[in-house]
Amino acid sequence: MNKQIALVTGASSGIGEAVAKQLTASGYTVYGTSRHGAKGGQRPYAMLSLDVTDDVSVQQAVDAVIQKEGRIDLLVNNAGFGIAPAGAEESSLAQAQSLFDTNFFGAVRMTRAVLPHMRRQRAGRIIQIGSVLGFLPMPYGALYSASKHAIEGYSESLDHEIRQWGIRSIVVEPAYTNTAFGANVVEGDALLGDYHEVRTAVDAHLRAVLASADSPELVAQIVLKAAQARKPKLRYTAGVMAARLRLLRSYAPAALLDAGLRKDLRLA
Numbered sequence: 001m002n003k004q005i006a007l008v009t010g011a012s013s014g015i016g017e018a019v020a021k022q023l024t025a026s027g028y029t030v031y032g033t034s035r036h037g038a039k040g041g042q043r044p045y046a047m048l049s050l051d052v053t054d055d056v057s058v059q060q061a062v063d064a065v066i067q068k069e070g071r072i073d074l075l076v077n078n079a080g081f082g083i084a085p086a087g088a089e090e091s092s093l094a095q096a097q098s099l100f101d102t103n104f105f106g107a108v109r110m111t112r113a114v115l116p117h118m119r120r121q122r123a124g125r126i127i128q129i130g131s132v133l134g135f136l137p138m139p140y141g142a143l144y145s146a147s148k149h150a151i152e153g154y155s156e157s158l159d160h161e162i163r164q165w166g167i168r169s170i171v172v173e174p175a176y177t178n179t180a181f182g183a184n185v186v187e188g189d190a191l192l193g194d195y196h197e198v199r200t201a202v203d204a205h206l207r208a209v210l211a212s213a214d215s216p217e218l219v220a221q222i223v224l225k226a227a228q229a230r231k232p233k234l235r236y237t238a239g240v241m242a243a244r245l246r247l248l249r250s251y252a253p254a255a256l257l258d259a260g261l262r263k264d265l266r267l268a
Contacts, residue, residue, distance in 0.1 A: 053109075
């Protein structure tokens with residue numbers, strides 16, 4: 001494989017760090033990004049300072065890679081954060097907009113910044129780190145789920161537009177993943193007493209599930225598979241649970257899926 005240049009957002013920890021390490025081990029020249037740049041220890045890949053919510057920051061980071069390497073072959077849009085379990089009305093509009101500005105519009109900014117270079121190259125691949133919550137509902141996680149649903153629709157639509165230049169846009173869909181994602185979770189900023197009991201129970205359940213969830217390295221392996229596939233699919237599930245949930249969403253009766261979801265989260 002000719003030396004491929006990869007840019008991975010949110011690469012200081014969790015899935016992004018695992019992806020950057022996997023790509024580096026597989027022969028890519030990798031540039032990871034985070035809002036804090038190279039802070040936090042030595043890594044086998046370069047780190048750039050980048051805030052995906054800032055147009056100027058995004059363009060400067062992409063320009064820096066192009067200036068040094070002359071091309072970008074792979075973009076992995078991973079940067080994002082979540083809101084701790086909360087009812088949909090327990091976040092202000094400002095908080096909802098902030099979440100979308102990172103999780104969805106951050107990916108849009110990055111994609112817009114690299115596409116001119118990929119079109120010039122007539123080659124490239126963009127991998128969006130989505131979630132099973134891009135095709136499933138998540139009670140007490142409606143805003144995060146909505147942002148991942150948006151990524152799904154954006155990526156598939158984009159893919160049809162850019163194939164003519166040899167570029168593909170792909171979504172990788174993990175289920176529960178055991179990372180330090182909790183460090184990037186914020187509390188709902190408009191909490192209501194009416195939701196307290198169920199919200200607290202859902203939070204405890206999710207923490208227990210995450211403790212034994214899939215590793216970020218498993219997700220990284222699927223990202224590598226999607227990056228190197230000769231004929232890539234539009235979507236790749238990551239892990240056994242994600243694959244089962246995709247099958248259930250596709251084939252199970254809606255009422256059965258609805259009941260199973262409520263039972264799993266202990267909803268009345």
